[in-house]
Amino acid sequence: MIAIENVHKQFGALHVLNGVDLTVQKGEVLSMIGGSGSGKSTMLMCINGLEGIQQGRITVDGVEVHSKNTDLNKLRRRIGIVFQQWNAFPHLTVLENVTLALRKVLRKSKEEAEAIAVEQLSHVGLREKLSVFPSRLSGGQQQRMAIARALAMSPDYMLFDEVTSALDPQLVGEVLDTLRMLSKEGMTMIVVTHEMRFAREVSDRIAFFYKGQIHEIGKPDQIFDNPTKQETASFVRSVL
Amino acid sequence: MYFGGSFTWGDFQFLLYGAATTIAITLVSVLIGTCLGVVFGLIRSGSPWWISNALGAVLDVFRSVPLLIQLVLFNSFNSILKLNWPTFAVGCLCLGIYASAFCTEIVRSGVGAVPLTTRRAARSLGLSWLQELTSITLPIATRVVFPSWIGLTLGVMKDTALVLWIGIVELLRSSQIVTSRVQEPLLILCITGLIYFFMSFPIARLGNQLEKKWGMQ
Amino acid sequence: MDYHFQWRPVLRSLPDMLWGALVTIEIAGLAMLLGTVLAIFLALGKRSGKKYLSWPADVWIETARNTPALFQIYMLYFGLGSLGLQVGSYAALLFGITFNNAGYLAETFRGGFLAVPETQTRAARSLGMGTVQTMWHIVIPQMLRAVFHAMTNQMVWSILMSSLGIIVGLTTDLTGVTQKLNVVTYRTFEYFFVAACLYYIISKAFTLSARIVAWRLFRY
Numbered sequence: 304m305i306a307i308e309n310v311h312k313q314f315g316a317l318h319v320l321n322g323v324d325l326t327v328q329k330g331e332v333l334s335m336i337g338g339s340g341s342g343k344s345t346m347l348m349c350i351n352g353l354e355g356i357q358q359g360r361i362t363v364d365g366v367e368v369h370s371k372n373t374d375l376n377k378l379r380r381r382i383g384i385v386f387q388q389w390n391a392f393p394h395l396t397v398l399e400n401v402t403l404a405l406r407k408v409l410r411k412s413k414e415e416a417e418a419i420a421v422e423q424l425s426h427v428g429l430r431e432k433l434s435v436f437p438s439r440l441s442g443g444q445q446q447r448m449a450i451a452r453a454l455a456m457s458p459d460y461m462l463f464d465e466v467t468s469a470l471d472p473q474l475v476g477e478v479l480d481t482l483r484m485l486s487k488e489g490m491t492m493i494v495v496t497h498e499m500r501f502a503r504e505v506s507d508r509i510a511f512f513y514k515g516q517i518h519e520i521g522k523p524d525q526i527f528d529n530p531t532k533q534e535t536a537s538f539v540r541s542v543l
Numbered sequence: 544m545y546f547g548g549s550f551t552w553g554d555f556q557f558l559l560y561g562a563a564t565t566i567a568i569t570l571v572s573v574l575i576g577t578c579l580g581v582v583f584g585l586i587r588s589g590s591p592w593w594i595s596n597a598l599g600a601v602l603d604v605f606r607s608v609p610l611l612i613q614l615v616l617f618n619s620f621n622s623i624l625k626l627n628w629p630t631f632a633v634g635c636l637c638l639g640i641y642a643s644a645f646c647t648e649i650v651r652s653g654v655g656a657v658p659l660t661t662r663r664a665a666r667s668l669g670l671s672w673l674q675e676l677t678s679i680t681l682p683i684a685t686r687v688v689f690p691s692w693i694g695l696t697l698g699v700m701k702d703t704a705l706v707l708w709i710g711i712v713e714l715l716r717s718s719q720i721v722t723s724r725v726q727e728p729l730l731i732l733c734i735t736g737l738i739y740f741f742m743s744f745p746i747a748r749l750g751n752q753l754e755k756k757w758g759m760q
Numbered sequence: 761m762d763y764h765f766q767w768r769p770v771l772r773s774l775p776d777m778l779w780g781a782l783v784t785i786e787i788a789g790l791a792m793l794l795g796t797v798l799a800i801f802l803a804l805g806k807r808s809g810k811k812y813l814s815w816p817a818d819v820w821i822e823t824a825r826n827t828p829a830l831f832q833i834y835m836l837y838f839g840l841g842s843l844g845l846q847v848g849s850y851a852a853l854l855f856g857i858t859f860n861n862a863g864y865l866a867e868t869f870r871g872g873f874l875a876v877p878e879t880q881t882r883a884a885r886s887l888g889m890g891t892v893q894t895m896w897h898i899v900i901p902q903m904l905r906a907v908f909h910a911m912t913n914q915m916v917w918s919i920l921m922s923s924l925g926i927i928v929g930l931t932t933d934l935t936g937v938t939q940k941l942n943v944v945t946y947r948t949f950e951y952f953f954v955a956a957c958l959y960y961i962i963s964k965a966f967t968l969s970a971r972i973v974a975w976r977l978f979r980y
Binding site for chain 2: 948
Binding site for chain 1: 879880882883884885886887888889890893897898901902905978979980
């Protein structure tokens, strides 16, 4: 379970997160939507400690993320994240991209790491690309590789930060299909996205971010068809 | 403790005179280097590959052999052929050719930075080859490569120190002459270093700023 | 022209010159190695944002870049001597080139750090990799590619600069050996021509092997 309690974060004078409260249960798929600058991506970075917070508490299965005593590297093994800019390691082949953390962080043998990597890469449809360098892949393929790279660590949670925003329109589908597949397999996921139809289809709940807070949260039908807040209604209208 | 009265105003003037020689050699060499470099650079960028590569290979020799050796060879050539050129001329010519090898590549990269479409557009307006070159390509290219050209000039300025080996009294040699009289090598070398620094650093900064300013556009 | 070229004595002393060439390579290589290590510290010092680290780094870098290499060698040879630190011509040459290399390479490395985007570090950290692992497996390999060409050039410079040893009296490197033979025989042109050829071969052999290494290393 991920529990977020009254989290505040500031960049200088800018109040990016202004008291966020949220719990995500095991097996749940939660989508975060909202305008740009509403704080949803920053929230995601805070969950695995890539960003610090000024106030509040985030715990992952009871471990407090922003406590001095927490081994972040250990915690991050259990939380996979995929970024908008896929961040492939350009100097490593597709296979090496996936095996690197398996070998160096989880200390698996080369054979074991490669077996896991091949399995994960096959899962996202990149079985044929093992020895290719990322620069030879399309954006969609690189993004799927990044997903496989995160999944290979067998995380308990997956965070997705606008993973289709930087892709050409015709490549969005293949990445969303991968996410759909994961949600069907019961992976706990927090997805920041602008793809509203997709969010509605896969999510158990949807959180609407507005001015650094969760303005409204609920089942997809509620958020999209019967929002209780006026800002939610106007946002939903503007993107559908 | 250093100003024991031995280092005089006259010594300082002597150093400045050496600095003037350094600047003179630099200017003449860079002038020779730039003229040759523009010609070679245009040949490199606008001729069939085999001419371009052959010229490139020849010029590469000057960048792969120590300048000191080149100076010695030029100097001995001067006496073998009984040309009896003054060493100043030998030094300038040698440095000039050395500089031209670098300048050629600078010019070539400048011409390469002018889009072919721009050049075609100019030609299609009826400009001749020469008109296009002087009114379109060279002005654009000059802007692109001016910072590297400044870098080359400063490089040549620092390399002029080597001409002391063939007997020209420039700044560094002047400092040695003063040292042999005053016996304060560290003090005199520090002053010499500062003179070099103030001849180079402001211009280097200017080059960096131009690079940033022009790079934005 | 009544000058008669005599190549036979030069060819006879070719073995001596080749030994000199080895010393040249040794000096250039050592100066490059030491310069690289120092340059990393200088670049980190400049990045640190701490005045007491960045200021000395700045002085080093700007002095190395804005004064002649020969001046830097003189500083070590004559300058330190007056402080009571007698430095031999080999050491003065070696550390002079090292000082110069470090100054230029520091600027190269500073650019190299910028060439690896912050997002790469983030991606590595998000997989649970530590600071050192991220540096070693992600940042440095990519940085190496960004700076490889400039480092190759610096090594060639290092080879060419090592010829300056003769001016502070070094007689064991290629130029030194050549000059020693020249003083005895006065066949200046012949000896220095062969020296030039050897320098050319050394520079080109190095550039070529660096290109092969780059081709093997940076296949992406």
